[in-house]
Amino acid sequence: DQQVKQNSPSLSVQEGRISILNCDYTNSMFDYFLWYKKYPAEGPTFLISISSIKDKNEDGRFTVFLNKSAKHLSLHIVPSQPGDSAVYFCAASVRYGGSQGNLIFGKGTKLSVKP
């Protein structure tokens, strides 16, 4: 049972345009969400996070939106750059319970930004 789903395995975007990566979750107990970027032969790199008490968080070119009623979050990258080409993972965690703090990951979306 996949609790965090990234339904698009890949996404191709032109340089300078907006990249929108989507993520859906099923567990209503999730209250902290993160996006990671991963280059080949490297570990995931933390990009941005959002708490369930917010619906938007910005950091430079990266903005994460959270829609709790739809159990959906998205990562917007504006403007997209060729260096953004990587696999992006959505992750979530719960605040309470035996698995508190541990991250549940989606399977990733491979973003390609074309010059």
Added chain:
Amino acid sequence: DSGVTQTPKHLITATGQRVTLRCSPRSGDLSVYWYQQSLDQGLQFLIQYYNGEERAKGNILERFSAQQFPDLHSELNLSSLELGDSALYFCASSTGTGIGQPQHFGDGTRLSIL
């Protein structure tokens, strides 16, 4: 550079053998997490240690064990290895217990079972 160091980067061994993967967390981080990434799976949480104590367990096999030492580095021990254990093993660390905190990942150890 995340500040999390994993050794070795690559490990090749045979079925039935035992290996130890090592992780040094970022300076000041008290929590260490281990994750497994298989070919067709996303990152799967295995186990978490906080300041030397086991804090949470995920999908970790009984053949696998881990510990966190007083200097906060951690080791993941994998025994009676099977072909299906071939995967990337990542270590991550966070400052506290991990609740509402990002985890910072090392570059992983690639384990290949022949």
